[in-house]
């Protein structure tokens with residue numbers, strides 16, 4: 001990968017909470033239009049990594065850069081402006097607002113306050129995730145699956161270059177998981193957005209991602225194709241277990 005194609009770069013990132021080292025010496029580079037799965041056991045440090053990328057936490061050591069610019073420890077509210085969006089494990093939609101109004105929150109931000117542009121962006125984002133028919137439905141009346149879709153619509157409406165997905169499939173049934181797979185593929189194909197995707201549904205990650213990064217106890221233990229990762233001894237021992245005979 002050429003240096004100028006790298007969108008996000010983490011270099012020797014360390015995060016410590018008191019005496020607990022939660023991330024240790026993490027190097028990850030995310031290229032343009034890459035879809036990278038981020039997996040690992042509970043407590044491996046995946047959410048903390050997202051919080052470091054989005055400047056919720058400053059790393060104890062190391063550097064985070066985006067489009068070649070050092071963003072280590074910048075104010076969290078500047079992250080979205082730079083072109084980084086995220087969804088959350090526990091959905092954070094505004095329950096009293098309609099689907100469209102929720103997505104407008106992201107769209108207005110991305111459009112720098114230009115309402116016509118924001119309306120178009122919000123309409124397109126709802127269509128991309130398959131929620132056009134629920135446009136005027138209050139979020140409180142929507143299913144978990146639709147709310148997760150809505151979070152993705154809100155994130156892409158802000159026109160990010162990088163989207164961080166935090167367990168978008170948690171709690172979904174197999175049909176809904178397939179729908180989410182289709183949406184994630186579409187976000188990449190239609191919008192060219194790079195994604196870093198934390199997920200415990202490993203089958204989906206292996207099916208959809210071209211690259212997978214594995215964390216365990218705050219260390220990066222693998223970074224490669226799904227095939228490489230599923231055959232990696234450390235990954236089998238720490239997370240995947242032996243394949244069924």
Ligand SMILES: Nc1ncnc2c1ncn2[C@@H]1O[C@H](COP(=O)(O)OP(=O)(O)OP(=O)(O)O)[C@@H](O)[C@H]1O
Nearest residue numbers: 017020022040041042043044045046047048049215
């Ligand atoms: N603010 C905090 N203060 C102290 N310890 C923390 C804090 N946030 C996370 N940790 C600890 O850091 C470790 C990594 O947690 P993290 O939530 O990043 O893991 P994870 O890989 O996202 O896990 P899961 O798959 O369960 O979501 C855990 O031991 C957790 O208890």
